[in-house]
Amino acid sequence: MIKAGIIGGAGYTAGELIRLLINHKEVTIYFVFSTSNAGNKVYKVHQDLIGSTEMEFTSEINTNVDVLFLCLGHGNSKAFLKQNTFSDQTKIIDLSNDFRLKADKLYNKKEFVYGLPELQKEAIKGANYIANPGCFATAIQLALLPLADAKLVKDDIHVNAVTGATGAGTSLSKTTHFTWRDNNFSHYKAFTHQHLGEINQTVNQLQTDFNTEIHFMPNRGNFSRGIFATAYTEFEGTLEDAKSLYKRYYKDAAFTFISDEDIHLKQVVNTNKCIIHLHKHNNKLLVTSIIDNLLKGASGQAIQNMNLAFGFEETEGLNLKANFF
Numbered sequence: 001m002i003k004a005g006i007i008g009g010a011g012y013t014a015g016e017l018i019r020l021l022i023n024h025k026e027v028t029i030y031f032v033f034s035t036s037n038a039g040n041k042v043y044k045v046h047q048d049l050i051g052s053t054e055m056e057f058t059s060e061i062n063t064n065v066d067v068l069f070l071c072l073g074h075g076n077s078k079a080f081l082k083q084n085t086f087s088d089q090t091k092i093i094d095l096s097n098d099f100r101l102k103a104d105k106l107y108n109k110k111e112f113v114y115g116l117p118e119l120q121k122e123a124i125k126g127a128n129y130i131a132n133p134g135c136f137a138t139a140i141q142l143a144l145l146p147l148a149d150a151k152l153v154k155d156d157i158h159v160n161a162v163t164g165a166t167g168a169g170t171s172l173s174k175t176t177h178f179t180w181r182d183n184n185f186s187h188y189k190a191f192t193h194q195h196l197g198e199i200n201q202t203v204n205q206l207q208t209d210f211n212t213e214i215h216f217m218p219n220r221g222n223f224s225r226g227i228f229a230t231a232y233t234e235f236e237g238t239l240e241d242a243k244s245l246y247k248r249y250y251k252d253a254a255f256t257f258i259s260d261e262d263i264h265l266k267q268v269v270n271t272n273k274c275i276i277h278l279h280k281h282n283n284k285l286l287v288t289s290i291i292d293n294l295l296k297g298a299s300g301q302a303i304q305n306m307n308l309a310f311g312f313e314e315t316e317g318l319n320l321k322a323n324f325f
Helices: 011-024 076-083 117-123 135-149 196-206 239-249 299-311
Strands: 003-006 029-035 068-069 091-094 129-131 156-165 214-220 227-234 254-259 274-281 283-291
Touching: 003 011, 011 029, 011 239, 011 299, 068 076, 068 299, 091 299, 117 135, 117 196, 117 299, 129 299, 135 156, 135 196, 135 214, 135 239, 135 254, 135 274, 135 283, 239 254, 239 274
Parallel strands: 003 029, 003 068, 068 091, 091 129, 156 214, 254 274
Antiparallel strands: 156 227, 227 283, 274 283
16 A cells, blocks of 8 residues: 645635545555644535544645645746755655746756656656646547647637536635626636647647647636636547547547537546547538546546556556536
């Protein structure tokens, strides 16, 4: 059994990690760190865990762990690691955006590996430090990887994606209150969302001559969890060409699947799956991609990365079923 520590234990992503790790046959949770909740039972915050664990939050950090999950707000992971030292044997998986871009990868004289398994599974297997991708970035990159890998992105890409309320985290703001979110819809950070950096980085990694634009419109949906993303661009081949390309690229992917039928969010909520659908209209290829933002977009993918890094079965602890009805 490996020992896991969780930093920032009161948030949504930490709650998902705890739920999954409790039932992971290769892991024991050594501590859950939260200064604001120290001494409280974990189930006092993550209320569905009553009866599942008697763990308490702690304000003490035990550096004697095999894997450390950082579930901190963006910008706080770097500060935490400057203040706290762990051994070279401790693998660190960061769920913030602090180490995702090439310019920010270095820590302890080593690089964080970008943790999108469908992009670079072998690099993750040998990594000590893993930067978990963003939720929007995961859904959009999985929609684009086969095209970029085949060097077929020839024109601008237009992306429209909707995320649930949990994408904003637990901190309250004007747009997270029920009275604002219910029966409402809005866009935000139009064309400037922070996940564009890692999306562009990945497309350029696969297709070095990529020099067109990705136009991204993020939206807030009036549901709790999930991301529904559509991306379209010019594509010279047929729909069958596109399906063959995508199915070939993802043939060994543990959690990414191509559907011949129209897709909807209930297929993936509460799972670590990404499901993709393709549609051709004249010279445009429309790619629809759906994920659970807290699982494949965050904590589930973090455990997938942990499994790869420690040589466990990639799907261990992640055989989850959607709540379809």
